[in-house]
Amino acid sequence: MEMIRQQAPQDDAKSNCVSLGKSCMKQWFLTAALFFTLVRASAQGTCAKITTTSGTTRMSKQYVRDGSYRVVGSIDSLADGNQRGYDAQFRVVGRYDCRADRTYDSQGRNVGNGNQLVGLIWQAAGK
Incomplete structure (x- = not known):
């Protein structure tokens, strides 16, 4: 076998x-x-650059308003995709670094992960 x-x-x-x-x-x-x-x-x-049809980059501005439609701040989207937040008196309250996905206050301290500029603007407005 x-x-x-x-x-x-x-x-x-x-x-x-x-x-x-x-x-x-x-x-x-x-x-x-x-x-x-x-x-x-x-x-x-996450770092979306704003481009025109000619291929150039540009900046944009968004306004943050309260319930009475008063401007409490604004957010500038920069050409590199990062954002900067301002209060109603156009003082910088913070910046958002899209590559690191972190938000920093006006002193450069880490506020947290993600875009928290609207929260910084409302905090500066005292609301």
């Missing part, structure tokens, strides 16, 4: 990578490169 050995099918990717050698390593590096590219692209996506 002859004994026949059957090799179990290898389903997991690790054992498959061991048998493939360099091509598996190349696949891993390509996957890692794609992942880091997507992470970087999503981080830069």
Whole structure:
């Protein structure tokens, strides 16, 4: 009687990578490169630059108003995507760094994550 050995099918990717050698390593590096590219692209996506049809960048201004439609402050969107907040007397109350996704007050202290300029404007207005 002859004994026949059957090799179990290898389903997991690790054992498959061991048998493939360099091509598996190349696949891993390509996957890692794609992942880091997507992470970087999503981080830069928050820094939306305002461009005109001619391709130049421009700034925009948004006004923050209270319930009586009085201006309590404004937010300037800068050409690089960052924003700066002003109170009603046009004093800087803070800035938002879109790359770091952080808001800083007028003294440069970290206020928190995300864009919190409207909160700084309302705080400066005393409301």
